[in-house]
Amino acid sequence: MGLNIADIDPKMLDELLAKGFITQEQIDSLRKDSMGKNKSTEKEKKSATKGNFHNRQGFGHPNGNYRQTSSKQLPYGEALDLSPEVLPPMIATAPYNFIPLPKAVLVSQLQIYLDKKEELAAEKEDPVSAAFRTYMAEKANLNGHIELAIETITPVFIGGGENDKFFAPGGKPIIPGSSLRGMVKNLYKIVTCGSWKSEEDLKNTHLYYRCLMAPKSKMPFFAKLHEKYADYMTSMENGHVKKNAKPGFLFKQGNKWHIYSLLPNKLRSIPIWKYMYDFKLNDRDIKHSSVRWDGHTAYVQIGLLSTDKLKRSQEKLEKATTAERAGWGKQYYKYMSIDDIDTSKRYPIPDSVIESYQGDKNRCGVDLMKEVRKKNFKIKDKNGFIAPCFFFLDDAGNVKSFGHGQSYRIPYDNSIMEAVPQQVHYSKDKIDFASAVFGISRKDVSWASRVTFDDAVPLQKVETLKSAESRILMQPNPTAFQLYLKQNQKDQLVHWDHPAAEVRGYKFYWHNKPNHNWHATAKELELSRDNVFKGKAPLARKIEPLAPGTKFEGSIHFHDLTKEELGALMLIFKLGKKNEDIVYKIGMGKSIGLGSIRIKATLFLEDGSRYKTLFDNDGWHESQQEEAPDEYIAAYEALVKAGTGSLTESYYEAVENLRLMLDYNNTKMAGWDKATAQMDGDTKDRYREDKRFEKRNILPEAAGVIDKVRNRKA
Structure with missing residues (x-):
């Protein structure tokens, strides 16, 4: 499948031409091909082949690699997908990647004792306590500590200090034990093939999406998602497309949210040109979604990216055929009046739907929850705040979803x-290693952690870098499913409702060099100050991180661990x-690029003499002696190998990806910064400069990122 010049944005061609990614000769050649004129000579064919953007071999396949075969070699991470392939190529970049989830969970040795806790309990003894008592007597009897020698390799920042300084209670910077615990526990879950808990490992919410464009020609990989959205939001009636969302008003009384339905046939339309005239608006005023009121009437304004086709007179609109208007873009806005509310039909909104709506961080338009607070009307002898909306009901008559406009963002099923x-x-019947060692708290059962973490204190005078506004910290954006879900289908991108949807795993961030630029760009500073001007929090935060080369010492204390539990803990280091x-x-x-630390861990074990000897020739008797961890790591790996094949495979896959x-x-590899760069854009302020978001380019797996950098040096 070749490129069609008509499908390419002229501005993009100019940009590529300026950057040297394409020549004027190649553009002219594409134009000739598109017009079907002047068959290429053999010489022209060779020239076109030399300048092709993509080598088609394996290009659109999930496992295929992007290739650029022109004489000017492109560094990985700079290319854009310009062709409507079955799947976008894997050329997305991100400062993170994923450690795959296990195919099976490694059950803790403690579970054996919990399974028979009732028979282990003495008279009036708590069964869980009895299980632990027996477990520690028979298996878990190792006590000691692990000394941690820590050195910052890049700048490091841990918040909690005054004025965004590094965390320093009493004026002395430390690495809190809680931070070390969080890092170590996450690594422990990975190397022990742990389970995932809802709301702890992953916030269990319904993400929102909108897929309006018919993508068959340019984005065939979006076809199924588009069909799903279209089936939900529209239907055919008398040969015409009908919008399915019901009109109404969002209303709050006390702490409860409801929607009042509009009376039948009371939703009205106004030509956008007349709407602009009535409210004295210009093109810029309608670039964003909003609600405008005129007395009791609320106008639902949908933000328009292009306004050059709006100005059609009423006469032209009435005379034009449906086919003629199809290319004009949106021509009408909807409006409704509170005088037309059907007060007999008030639908409750479940708390879960409210929480899900509030959790949609990618909504760029009207936030109806905030919009409601702007207008107060008297309905049925009660005062309340209100906003126009559209909504769907579930089978029980409760609100299933709601939004601004007739084609709003809806939640995945x-x-x-x-x-x-x-x-x-x-x-709860298969306790994993992390739950057994780090503790658990449930309604029916709980036990304390058998590991504790000291704060790591500096061994030298601590130097900090000059305080500055940092780059905008992008929030997790799982709506970008091409980045967060496994893409293992040949013809369709896997989205959250796809039968093959599977999260990629534990999110980890790549390392960067100590001099990696963490300072906010000029564009980010501009956006941040605009936010402040609008009365919002600044996007770019001012921080004062620790300098590279700062050394700390800390420790992990443990008691009553088995050989295998201790082995897994030492394996991390x-x-x-x-x-x-x-x-x-x-x-x-x-x-x-912040937060890289090197850790040297030294194991010390109780030798059993702490209750026998108080002093020795050097003073206080030290009952904990340094030991090599190899024996304990080997014991843990033997336990893993004794499990199922899928468990062993999962363990080695996790460790390999961690490494x-x-x-x-x-x-140290050339081009590493570009290969792990955050793609600019995708904030709520529509700062979207990287076309790879729009094109849904796929993020390679960790090994794929490294291979691409090695094979394509800048």
Whole structure:
């Protein structure tokens, strides 16, 4: 399938021409091909082949690699997809990637004792306590601590200090034990093939989407999602497309939200040109969605990106055929009056729907929850705040979804947690290693952690970098399913309602060099100050991170661990193989290159003499002696290998991907910064400059990112 010049934005062609990605000769050749004139000579064909953007071999396949075969080699991460392939190529970049989820969960040895807790309990003894008592007597009897020697490799920032300074209670910067605990627990879950808990490992919400464009010609991979959206939002009636969403008014009384339905046939339309004339608006005024009131009448304004086709007179609109108007763009706005409310039909909105709506962080238009607070009217002898809306009902007569405009963002049917394989879901009957060691708190049972973390304190005078506004910290954006879901289908992008939807796994951030630029760009500073001007919080936060080379010491204390539990804990600090430089991530700003720390861990175990000897020749007797961790790591790996094949496979896959992502040697490769760069844009302020968001380019797996950099050096 070749490129059609008509499908390419002229501005994009000019940009590519200026950057040297394409020549004027290639543009002229594309134009000739599109017009079907002047068959190419053999020489022209060779020239066109030399300048092609994409080598088609494997280009559109999920496992295919992007290739650029022109004489000017493009660094990985700069190319844009310009062709309507079956699937977008894997050329998206991000400062993060994923450690795959396990195919099976490793059940803790504690579970054996919990399964028979009733028979282990003495008279009047708590069964769970009895299970733990027996477990520790027979299996879990290792006590000691792990000394941590920590060095910052890049700038590190942990918030909590005054004026956005590094966390420093009493004026002395420290790495809090809670930060170390969070980092270590996450790594422990990965190397022990742990389960995922709703609301702890993943916020279980329904994401929202809108898929209006008919994508068959330019984006065939969107066809199924478009059909799903169209089937939900529209239907055919007497040969015409009908919008299915019901009109009404969102209304709040006390703490409860409701929607009043509009009386039949009371939703009206106004030509946009007349709406602009009546409200004395210009093209800029209608670039964004809003609600405008005229007395009791509310006008539903939908933001328009292009306004050059709006100004059609009423006469032209009435005389034009449907086919003629199809190319004109949107020509009408809807409006409704509170005088037409059907007060006999008030539909309750479940709290879950309200929470889901409020959780839609990608909504760029009207937030109806905020809009409601702007207008107060008396309805049925009661005062209340109100806003026009459109909505759907479920089978029970409750509001299923609501939004601004007739084609609003709707929630996926499936929640995020439904994209986590069932075998990884937490089960109270299958306690994993992390729950056994780090503690658990449930309504029916709880136990304390057997590991505690000291704060890490500095070994030297701490130096901080000059305070500055940092790059905007992008929030997780799982609506970008091409980045967050496994893309393993040949003809369709997998979205959250796709039968094959599966989250990629644990999100980890790549390392960057110490001099990686974490300062806000001029564009980000402009956006941040605009936010402040609008009375909102600044987007770019001022921080004062620690300088690279700062050294700390901390420790992890443990009691009553089994050999295998201790082995898994030590494995975290012994991941590296020959020539690998394993470095960890901690604190805030991981996405902008901050937070890389190197840790050297030394194991000390109780030798059993703490209650026998108080003093020795050197003073206080030290009952904890340094030991090599190899025996304990080997014991843990033997336990894994004794499990199922899928469990063993999951373990090695997790460890291998951890080593890939934590190896600081990656930063030495040419082009690494571009390969792991955040694609500019995708904020609520519509700062969207990277076409790879629009094109839904796929994020390669961790190994794929590294391979692409190695094979395509800048």
